Amino acid sequence: MEPPRRNLAEVQKVITSAHQGTTLEEKLQFYDRWAFEYEQLYRHGFRIFHGVDGSEQMLQHAEQKRLYQELKQNILGHEPLAAPTDWFDAVIIVGALSVGQVPLSVIPELCRVTKPGGFLCLTTRTNHSNLQYKSELQERLQDLESTELWERVTVLDVKEWEKATSMEEASPGSDFISGTVYLYRKKVASASTQG
Ligand SMILES: C[S@@+](CC[C@H](N)C(=O)[O-])C[C@H]1O[C@@H](n2cnc3c(N)ncnc32)[C@H](O)[C@@H]1O
CATH class of the missing domain: 3.40.50.150 (Vaccinia Virus protein VP39)
Structure with missing residues (x-):
């Protein structure tokens, strides 16, 4: 199921919370939560073969794109x-x-x-x-x-x-x-x- 579309004010709220002075661990947890609807925010597709990220959920999301030969945490x-x-x-x-x-x-x-x-x-x-x-x-x-x-x-x-x-x-x-x-x-x- 497609994640709900957000308006600009809602997107800004999400990004603000990402940029708050939290620890790296808290940031990665934040991206874990955001991953499932993150795709709405970019306009161009990725064409790289190997990808890494600290967030397990971001990696799982990337995997669904079938663009990467390899994805690693x-x-x-x-x-x-x-x-x-x-x-x-x-x-x-x-x-x-x-x-x-x-x-x-x-x-x-x-x-x-x-x-x-x-x-x-x-x-x-x-x-x-x-x-x-x-x-x-x-x-x-x-x-x-x-x-x-x-x-x-x-x-x-x-x-x-x-x-x-x-x-x-x-x-x-x-x-x-x-x-x-x-x-x-x-x-x-x-x-x-x-x-
Ligand atoms: C704003 S997103 C950018 C994601 C992607 N590169 C893009 O341009 O769409 C920041 C990403 O950095 C990851 N990240 C932040 N600190 C990290 C670290 N120390 N090691 C690995 N990934 C990290 C987050 O999990 C998140 O996926």
Whole structure:
């Protein structure tokens, strides 16, 4: 049975409760409860083959889409990914890199599983309570570039990333939260650097 459709005010209420300063465990429990009707909130389908999430219910929901060859529960930033090094053509983490969710300690692990020549795409939000996290994320990405193993392909600021659920969180003069998409490419090691 299709879950009930929500109006904007109801969706905002759900998202507000997701962004409250709760512990990671409480957040994952929240997503467990939200999973069965989460699909209403996105407009485009996923086309990735392997997926991970900390929420068992989110994984079960994803499984019903029949898009994924493999779905695994993984507490990102707290345990390694069950994948070999240099494995995926593209690694994408959307909507999860923010304060109280996936810690920045996940970055080396995302890098590890990306194939040389492959892409790493990350997103974060620019709302007030996430500014410190975003600035630390950008520092980590700078460090990545300075290793010369990674190159920045593009960084895209998106003004209207998602509807804000309160004025404090909205960008000035807007009722949206802005966000940023970072796209990096893992360099293919040249003969001289292969050693
Ligand atoms: C806003 S949803 C985004 C889901 C999906 N990536 C998308 O774009 O539709 C945030 C997701 O991050 C997951 N999550 C939050 N912290 C996590 C962690 N440390 N490890 C694994 N998953 C986590 C939640 O369970 C939830 O499914």
